[in-house]
Amino acid sequence: MESISRFSQRLLPTCLAENCLINPITSPFRLIPSLQFHPTLIPTSKPGPSDPNRIFSTRKTYRPSSSSSTLIASAGWILGLGDKKPALPEIVKAGDPVLHESAQEVEPGEIGSDRIQKIIDDMIKAMRTAPGVGLAAPQIGIPLRIIVLEDTKEYISYDRKDVIKAQERRPFDLLVILNPKLRKKGNRTAFFFEGCLSVDGFRAVVERHLQVEVTGLSRNGKPIKVDASGWKARILQHECDHLDGTLYVDKMVPRTFRTVQNIDLPLAVGCPKLGAR
Numbered sequence: 663m664e665s666i667s668r669f670s671q672r673l674l675p676t677c678l679a680e681n682c683l684i685n686p687i688t689s690p691f692r693l694i695p696s697l698q699f700h701p702t703l704i705p706t707s708k709p710g711p712s713d714p715n716r717i718f719s720t721r722k723t724y725r726p727s728s729s730s731s732t733l734i735a736s737a738g739w740i741l742g743l744g745d746k747k748p749a750l751p752e753i754v755k756a757g758d759p760v761l762h763e764s765a766q767e768v769e770p771g772e773i774g775s776d777r778i779q780k781i782i783d784d785m786i787k788a789m790r791t792a793p794g795v796g797l798a799a800p801q802i803g804i805p806l807r808i809i810v811l812e813d814t815k816e817y818i819s820y821d822r823k824d825v826i827k828a829q830e831r832r833p834f835d836l837l838v839i840l841n842p843k844l845r846k847k848g849n850r851t852a853f854f855f856e857g858c859l860s861v862d863g864f865r866a867v868v869e870r871h872l873q874v875e876v877t878g879l880s881r882n883g884k885p886i887k888v889d890a891s892g893w894k895a896r897i898l899q900h901e902c903d904h905l906d907g908t909l910y911v912d913k914m915v916p917r918t919f920r921t922v923q924n925i926d927l928p929l930a931v932g933c934p935k936l937g938a939r
């Protein structure tokens with residue numbers, strides 16, 4: 663989920679402006695992963711959409727290994743970047759099938775493996791570089807049930823105080839949750855704009871529960887339980903939705919979808935007022 667929930671990008675420092683993130687001139691390094699990752703997934707068999715064990719293979723599989731490092735190094739050399747820059751996975755954009763399928767659970771016995779640990783590290787790097795407050799593994803082309811999230815004082819400082827208060831947005835430390843199971847608590851909900859790193863430059867109003875409980879496993883394989891409210895609860899719901907192939911646009915309030923630049927314009931007649939219920 664994007665870190666800047668409300669601000670127009672013209673108000674952001676240059677390093678946070680979305681143009682900076684996608685402009686190949688200002689950010690050439692983001693071109694490199696396209697040589698490594700091909701996010702288009704094809705099923706190895708033809709199971710029905712409800713088949714929970716659906717297996718995917720990629721034409722060019724994500725490989726957080728030394729061989730991919732070699733490829734990245736070569737690409738860096740071609741682009742004149744040298745081989746010392748860290749490789750960053752590309753964030754998959756809306757429309758790619760990996761974002762619209764259910765992700766698979768991580769085998770508990772595999773959590774300690776180099777492969778899973780590298781995926782987690784890459785997710786954290788990608789989230790922080792974007793920058794975002796949350797990321798799900800499918801967003802880097804990995805159909806596994808892993809989410810990472812964090813919100814910082816700095817990110818929050820870019821929004822207005824009254825908005826921060828209304829959203830109940832507070833900083834929290836990095837959370838890594840594997841195989842998360844989300845339970846909504848209570849009946850209270852809130853309507854706010856939210857964005858997604860896979861849907862660049864847009865926002866829409868989404869109704870989310872104000873309180874949730876998420877259980878799952880830490881990156882060390884230990885059981886964890888997170889009780890969250892306000893904006894943190896929204897991020898958790900947004901990221902867990904990704905694991906079920908759901909983007910916020912699949913559950914947004916109709917007629918609220920708009921560009922970031924238009925976020926302060928009035929909502930259409932009949933749309934719910936922003937805030938908690």
Ligand SMILES: [Zn+2]
Nearest residue numbers: 663858859860
């Ligand atoms: Zn998202």
